[in-house]
Amino acid sequence: MTDVSKIFAPGGVLSQTIDGFQPRPAQQQMASAIAAMNDDAGVLVVEAETGTGKTFAYLAPALLAKTDDGERKKVIVSTGTKNLQEQLFHRDLPRIRDALAPDAIVALLKGRSNYLCIQRMDQFISQPIKHDPAVALQLQQQSRVVKYWANQTRSGDLGELTELAEDAIILPQITSTADNCLGRDCPAYADCYLVKARQEALEADVVVVNHHLFFADAVLKDTGFGELIPHADLVIFDEAHQVPDIASQYFSESISTRQLQDLAQDMRLLYGTELKDLRQLSTVADQLDKCGRDLRLQFARDPERGNWREQMRRAQVIEDSERLADTLDRAQAIAKAALGRNKVLDQCYERLVLLKARWQQLTNTQRSGYSFWYETTPRQLSVHQTPLSVAEKFTSYMLAQQMQWVFTSATLAVNGSFKHFTDRLGLGSAQTLVLPSPFDFAKQAMLFLPRYLPAASDPTMAASFAAIAKQLIAHNHGGTFLLFTSYRMLNQVAAILQEQESSDRLILVQGRTSKRELLDQFVDAGDAILLGTSSFWEGVDVRGDALRLVMIDKLPFAAPDDPLLQARIEDCRLRGQNPFQDVQIPQAVISLKQGAGRLIRDALDTGVLVVCDNRLVQKEYGQTFLASLPAMSRTRDIAQVTEFLSKD
Numbered sequence: 321m322t323d324v325s326k327i328f329a330p331g332g333v334l335s336q337t338i339d340g341f342q343p344r345p346a347q348q349q350m351a352s353a354i355a356a357m358n359d360d361a362g363v364l365v366v367e368a369e370t371g372t373g374k375t376f377a378y379l380a381p382a383l384l385a386k387t388d389d390g391e392r393k394k395v396i397v398s399t400g401t402k403n404l405q406e407q408l409f410h411r412d413l414p415r416i417r418d419a420l421a422p423d424a425i426v427a428l429l430k431g432r433s434n435y436l437c438i439q440r441m442d443q444f445i446s447q448p449i450k451h452d453p454a455v456a457l458q459l460q461q462q463s464r465v466v467k468y469w470a471n472q473t474r475s476g477d478l479g480e481l482t483e484l485a486e487d488a489i490i491l492p493q494i495t496s497t498a499d500n501c502l503g504r505d506c507p508a509y510a511d512c513y514l515v516k517a518r519q520e521a522l523e524a525d526v527v528v529v530n531h532h533l534f535f536a537d538a539v540l541k542d543t544g545f546g547e548l549i550p551h552a553d554l555v556i557f558d559e560a561h562q563v564p565d566i567a568s569q570y571f572s573e574s575i576s577t578r579q580l581q582d583l584a585q586d587m588r589l590l591y592g593t594e595l596k597d598l599r600q601l602s603t604v605a606d607q608l609d610k611c612g613r614d615l616r617l618q619f620a621r622d623p624e625r626g627n628w629r630e631q632m633r634r635a636q637v638i639e640d641s642e643r644l645a646d647t648l649d650r651a652q653a654i655a656k657a658a659l660g661r662n663k664v665l666d667q668c669y670e671r672l673v674l675l676k677a678r679w680q681q682l683t684n685t686q687r688s689g690y691s692f693w694y695e696t697t698p699r700q701l702s703v704h705q706t707p708l709s710v711a712e713k714f715t716s717y718m719l720a721q722q723m724q725w726v727f728t729s730a731t732l733a734v735n736g737s738f739k740h741f742t743d744r745l746g747l748g749s750a751q752t753l754v755l756p757s758p759f760d761f762a763k764q765a766m767l768f769l770p771r772y773l774p775a776a777s778d779p780t781m782a783a784s785f786a787a788i789a790k791q792l793i794a795h796n797h798g799g800t801f802l803l804f805t806s807y808r809m810l811n812q813v814a815a816i817l818q819e820q821e822s823s824d825r826l827i828l829v830q831g832r833t834s835k836r837e838l839l840d841q842f843v844d845a846g847d848a849i850l851l852g853t854s855s856f857w858e859g860v861d862v863r864g865d866a867l868r869l870v871m872i873d874k875l876p877f878a879a880p881d882d883p884l885l886q887a888r889i890e891d892c893r894l895r896g897q898n899p900f901q902d903v904q905i906p907q908a909v910i911s912l913k914q915g916a917g918r919l920i921r922d923a924l925d926t927g928v929l930v931v932c933d934n935r936l937v938q939k940e941y942g943q944t945f946l947a948s949l950p951a952m953s954r955t956r957d958i959a960q961v962t963e964f965l966s967k968d
């Protein structure tokens with residue numbers, strides 16, 4: 321294999337071929353560490369801080385890796401979100417591939433709900449279901465847009481259809497799920513976009529996926545296609561700090577009332593079209609639908625999450641659960657009696673068997689080793705069983721796959737230790753590497769911890785936060801991010817600023833338009849104020865003066881009623897450890913590092929980070945947070961901050 325460190329060295333291939341490429345020792349070190357992973361199933365965990373250039377550092381060895389037979393290694397690169405996946409595939413990967421391995425084949429693979437399902441689209445058009453007029457009109461308009469695009473698309477990737485909102489009501493009608501896809505029995509199989517995307521992924525040397533798809537695939541053997549993601553020699557997780565939570569979700573068992581509704585709809589459709597003699601099918605489908613709705617009605621109107629074990633002590637919930645179990649049983653018997661008459665019916669039968677078994681599991685809440693929880697949306701209820709720890713499941717999956725694994729992110733270590741991350745995935749023997757940022761944080765950035773703040777939960781906190789924000793913004797000739805841990809606080813501060821801010825600076829508030837649109841407006845304005853919650857704490861890259869001030873309302877401890885957190889706390893207690901020390905603090909440190917990481921994105925960036933939480937200085941654990949942040953100069957004196965911000 322080519323010596324990968326030479327590629328990154330001054331005067332190396334990348335300096336010669338990529339405009340603006342700057343050799344960075346940390347990048348070279350990371351690339352060399354990946355290239356040196358020779359053993360059969362090595363695991364490398366790398367914290368590569370902002371500015372190290374980790375994307376090229378893993379893409380270069382990925383493109384150049386060869387097996388012992390001299391063949392290109394098959395590599396899966398998994399990113400945190402679909403947006404990052406597209407950015408990697410369309411922007412970073414082509415640049416480095418052209419420079420290093422122009423003949424390497426690369427592919428982008430998304431989850432099945434991202435591809436047009438020709439079969440369901442045909443069904444939707446030829447057998448329209450009655451809806452109320454407003455919904456029918458929306459569906460009609462959206463269907464026109466989809467049909468026009470469907471005639472031209474090559475990939476069937478619905479991401480191309482930018483005119484369609486992400487939550488457009490037509491989407492479930494024209495995409496498939498593992499439940500309703502007909503697989504090889506599908507009349508449209510030969511033209512199926514998902515099959516083609518999977519085929520391209522099979523033939524590619526480097527496949528770009530996202531963590532959700534990776535784990536859905538690892539856990540769920542898709543009916544009809546088997547696994548979507550091909551086997552690989554090397555898997556690289558970017559934004560790897562998200563992996564443990566996402567893995568927990570997918571190693572969970574869940575049922576949503578939405579699945580019951582979808583199944584009931586397919587059964588009614590069958591009765592209305594091809595199995596007109598099976599009136600019982602339609603009757604039991606209505607009952608199934610009603611069971612789902614009745615269960616949802618047992619919960620408050622507003623969305624909530626909570627402990628399912630506790631709910632299963634309520635007489636009415638028990639009664640509705642039993643009725644659902646009976647109805648699934650009856651529906652299964654009706655479908656079984658007609659097996660072999662119709663492929664869709666056979667598939668409905670399989671779904672009923674699965675749902676019945678799963679519902680039995682989810683209502684048997686006495687078993688230990690799991691967290692049982694539920695979540696509601698305005699119309700749906702979903703019930704989940706999450707293992708207290710995924711370490712065992714994940715390590716056995718890793719062993720079975722015999723691949724090499726790289727986990728990287730700018731935020732993996734807590735006070736220099738990876739234990740918090742590696743314990744969750746069972747990666748105790750992994751090789752670890754911390755690559756410091758090349759930025760001069762002491763000169764480029766200042767950390768301000770304001771004095772005389774009320775307690776984080778004090779009702780006057782919003783007013784205090786807004787007063788400090790106003791004072792600092794007045795001296796900031798660039799843009800400002802105000803990052804919150806709750807919508808309540810965001811809305812209170814937004815109301816105060818909108819009433820009192822007398823300058824003509826643009827104030828942008830999360831939720832009023834899409835995230836993309838808000839960010840575009842923020843960058844264009846150059847000195848805007850953006851108020852956001854969790855989705856702005858990570859994956860946002862604003863360089864230069866457009867972002868010079870980041871204010872955080874309090875330490876980002878996760879809400880104690882978060883079911884995934886509760887599962888981890890329970891697991892930690894069972895191991896005899898201290899949940900606050902070993903679970904809650906590390907989680908909040910990683911989140912704070914993410915939020916703080918929005919500020920300095922470039923060697924020329926300067927700016928101030930403000931954290932409005934007394935606990936940073938008053939509590940002993942505050943030190944763990946401070947030691948995990950980049951080494952910025954630190955002050956409690958607002959005059960020093962305004963002076964720093966006033967500089968050009």
Ligand code: SF4
Nearest residue numbers: 437438501502506512
């Ligand atoms: S194979 Fe599945 S995804 Fe493909 S067109 Fe048929 S039903 Fe849709």
